[in-house]
Amino acid sequence: MSRLIPFIGFLLLAGLLGFGIWWNTGHDQTAIPSPLINKPAPDFKLPLLYEPTQTVTRESLLGKAYLLNVFASWCIECGVEHPVLQAAAPTLGVALVGYNYKDAPDDAKAWLATHGNPYSLLMADTSGQTAIDFGVYAAPESFLVDAHGVIRYKHIGPITPEVLDNELKPAIAALPQEPR
Amino acid sequence: MRALLRALLLMTLLLCTSAALAQAIEPLPFKDHAEEVRYQHLTAQLRCPMCQNETLADSNAPIARDLRNQIFQLMQHGQTDAQIKQYLVDRYSEFVLYDPPVARNTWLLWFGPLLILLVGAAAVVATIRKRSRSVTPSMSAATPTALDEGDDW
Missing domain, CATH: 1.10.8.640 (Cytochrome C biogenesis protein)
Known part of the structure; x- marks a missing residue:
């Protein structure tokens, strides 16, 4: 029996390494869990991309849940998630609000002209200053904000069909019923 | 020019x-x-x-x-x-x-190595005790076969 102990030790180590590989294929190791989940969205005041004289604030968006999608024309993965968002937007059940991140307005407009514009509202954070309050560190990122202005879910990286069906749609379904 | x-x-x-x-x-x-x-x-x-x-x-x-x-x-x-x-x-x-x-969710991170050290020390102590117990009577008997038992690895 004592001769088996090294072998059992080896099996335990191999099991641990195998678990590590299995875990890493299913989880994005670079995604940082946001401390803002279930907390009120930060205050912000940002201009609209197409009408820079008009501004949007956290208060002006209260009353209806929305999905805040951080994107930029320089972001390659945004082009990957864009068709998914575009197809899903009409049936999502919440408004899709675009957050143009650290982008030249002309680049953003040209990019949207090529790829299509699924956003019902589109604001621009050219400096990226407000994005720090949201804990944004890369695009694309998406925040689900409920009718009371509380962040309920965040996804870092592109929204793939799998993320849409397995995470985003259940999170939208779990939102408290909006006051009508 | x-x-x-x-x-x-x-x-x-x-x-x-x-x-x-x-x-x-x-x-x-x-x-x-x-x-x-x-x-x-x-x-x-x-x-x-x-x-x-x-x-x-x-x-x-x-x-x-x-x-x-x-x-x-x-x-x-x-x-x-x-x-x-x-x-x-x-x-x-x-x-x-x-x-x-140091917080509740980082206790394992901070004190995990100490925990492993303690487990290792306990294992060493247990092995030494076991060997000294099995070796002492065989030493008195002075049979070479009994001496070998403890060191097969």
């Missing part, structure tokens, strides 16, 4: 490139050396959320640059190091701290 024009053109070009280079380095307007040292020390203790193996001081990622600027601004507003760290933790979670605080 043409040579003069060419020289002038070359000079303008050189001036332009050096201006562009100066812009790329983005020197921060520190008021004294102590402030600069504090800034360097603080940004070296914080982790870039984007390139996760680099400190904010080292990283060249756009977000690291933005956060460095933000830290500088907060320093100008008289915030302490602890306040600045809390500011970043509130937005980017404790992930940004290279030195995680």
